[in-house]
Each structure stands twice: as C-alpha cells, then as structure tokens.
Amino acid sequence: MTKTHTRSLLITGAASGIGAAIARRCAGPGTALLLHTGTNAGALDTVAADCRAAGSDTITALGDLAEPSTAAGLVEQARKSFGRIDQIVSNAGKAAKAPFGAFTQDDLMRDLASMPGAFAALVTAALPDLETSPQGRVVAISSFVAHVHGKAGTLFPTTSAAKAALEALVAALALQLAPHGTTVNAVMPGFTRKQGGGHLAVSSDTLSAAIAATPTGRLTEPGDVAAAVAFLLSPEAAQITGTTLRVDGGLTLG
Structure with missing residues (x-):
C-alpha cells in the first residue's frame, strides 16, 4: 500500500442502488476502493470512474458471491492491489419474493450462500487484516424483511431468512473482533428507491403502499443508507459495534 492510502475498502454489490451510493459517499483522497458486482460491469465502470474523479484509487471485480471462491478472491485482489484490507461493506444481494410453494430448496440455499454465506467468507478471508487494522470496520446491509413480514403486501421468505442470519453473524463477529478494535455492524434499510438499473424487488403498484406504511411518508433513498454506512x-463510530442501525423511516416500529 502506498503512503497516500489511509484505508482500503471493499464494497460488494457496488454497481447500482445502495452499493453505488456507498461507493460514491466513501470515495476521496486517501481511500482505496475495490468495487464488486456480479455481472453489471458497465454500471460498475461508471461508479468506479466517479470514485476515481473524487480522488480514490479504485479497482473493480466481477464474481458470483454464491460461489465459495469468489469472496476469498476479492480479498486477495484487495491485498495485492492495496497491501491490506481495512474495511468491508457486504451489500450484494437481491430480494426474492417467491412464497412457500413457489421457491425451491435450491432457491433458499442460494440466498443463504449469496448473503450470509458470502459475508462469512469475506470476513474469514480478511480476518488477519481486520484483526490488525487500526481502523478495522465491517458493515453488512440487512433489510427490514428480517424483522417484519407482509408489510405493504410484500413477503420475502428466503430473503428474510438470509438477512436474519446475516444479522446473527454480525453480532457474533462483533464480539470476536471487539478486542482488536474492529467494529462490526449492520444497516437495515426500509423500502428503498432503486437507482441506476438496480434490481426492483416490488412492482410500481406496491410503491404507494410502501410509502403509506412508512411513518416518514417517503421511501428510503440509497443516499440515506450510504450516510449511515459512512x-x-x-x-x-469506534464505540458502536454489534448493532443493527435501522434506516427505514420508522417502518419497523409497529
């Protein structure tokens, strides 16, 4: 790592929506970024260009995080490029709306592999760095569907299971890394407006119901989540660890 890099940060699912907003929010002189997406290379290149323009040394990577080797490969790429990895934002994941009777066992296993499984693989590969970094941070992006079900007519059984498991892993890792000064937290968005070609979990007909179900009377914006992550x-935020920060406009209050 060159002297100009004060931290290196890996962000998964950074091509659009929340991930892209986080990348742009964190970009700046002194921050080295590895931005990941599954297949959306064109959109990721646009985000990366914005981050470079903001002053970040930025590289990109593609890969399916449901595949066990992808996460370790991302961490190794960050090490080779930047010398170490200080911070991870585990954001990649899509909401699956299929109810019981429609989703298969393979669907459930894939959601578990691509969200909590990928998180576990990323942090396991990065443990030596996270245990020694003076600014070690891990943030996982959860979802309101881990806490409430059927809001505004939505039901996401496999995603709910995956995000609940993700929050459990966050708490366990927070305890393990706390003695090293590294914090681990989750951010839980509510109904979030998707931008830049991101996956749309609910139809446009559902959006008005989603807004009505949110006490603040509006959707969460990707920038709202990015601010919390930053x-x-x-x-x-050195004394905040093991928590799930709700950025949902009060959606999960009742």
Whole structure:
C-alpha cells in the first residue's frame, strides 16, 4: 500500500442502488476502493470512474458471491492491489419474493450462500487484516424483511431468512473482533428507491403502499443508507459495534 492510502475498502454489490451510493459517499483522497458486482460491469465502470474523479484509487471485480471462491478472491485482489484490507461493506444481494410453494430448496440455499454465506467468507478471508487494522470496520446491509413480514403486501421468505442470519453473524463477529478494535455492524434499510438499473424487488403498484406504511411518508433513498454506512466506517463510530442501525423511516416500529 502506498503512503497516500489511509484505508482500503471493499464494497460488494457496488454497481447500482445502495452499493453505488456507498461507493460514491466513501470515495476521496486517501481511500482505496475495490468495487464488486456480479455481472453489471458497465454500471460498475461508471461508479468506479466517479470514485476515481473524487480522488480514490479504485479497482473493480466481477464474481458470483454464491460461489465459495469468489469472496476469498476479492480479498486477495484487495491485498495485492492495496497491501491490506481495512474495511468491508457486504451489500450484494437481491430480494426474492417467491412464497412457500413457489421457491425451491435450491432457491433458499442460494440466498443463504449469496448473503450470509458470502459475508462469512469475506470476513474469514480478511480476518488477519481486520484483526490488525487500526481502523478495522465491517458493515453488512440487512433489510427490514428480517424483522417484519407482509408489510405493504410484500413477503420475502428466503430473503428474510438470509438477512436474519446475516444479522446473527454480525453480532457474533462483533464480539470476536471487539478486542482488536474492529467494529462490526449492520444497516437495515426500509423500502428503498432503486437507482441506476438496480434490481426492483416490488412492482410500481406496491410503491404507494410502501410509502403509506412508512411513518416518514417517503421511501428510503440509497443516499440515506450510504450516510449511515459512512458514519459506521468512520473513527467517530469506534464505540458502536454489534448493532443493527435501522434506516427505514420508522417502518419497523409497529
């Protein structure tokens, strides 16, 4: 790592929506970024160009995080390019709306592999760095569907299971890394407006119901989530660990 890099950050699912907003929010001089997407290379290149323009040393990578080797490969690429990895944002994942009777065992296993499984693989590969970094941070992007079910007519059984498991892993890792000064947290968005070609989990007909179900009367914006993530990655959040920060406009209050 060159002297100009004060931290290196890996963000998965960074081509659009929340992941792209996080990348742009965190970009700047002194921050080295590895931005990942599954297949959306063109959109990721656009985000990467914006991050470079903001002053970040930025590289990109493609890969299916449901495949066990992908996560370790991302961590190794960050090490080779930047010397170490200080922070991870585990964001990649899609909402699956299929109810019981429609989803298969393979569907469930894939959601578990691509969200909590990928998170576990990423942090396991990065453990030596996370245990020694002076600014170690891990943030996982969860979802309101881990806590409430059927809001505004939506039901996501396999995604709910995956995100609940993700939050459990966050708590366990937070305890393990706390003695090393590395914090581990989750951010839980509510109904979020998708941007830049991101996966749309609900139809446009559902959006008005989603807004009505949210006490603040609006959808969560990707920038709302990015601001929360940027704070948790910052030195000011050094005493916050093992928590799930709700950025949902009060959606899960009742």
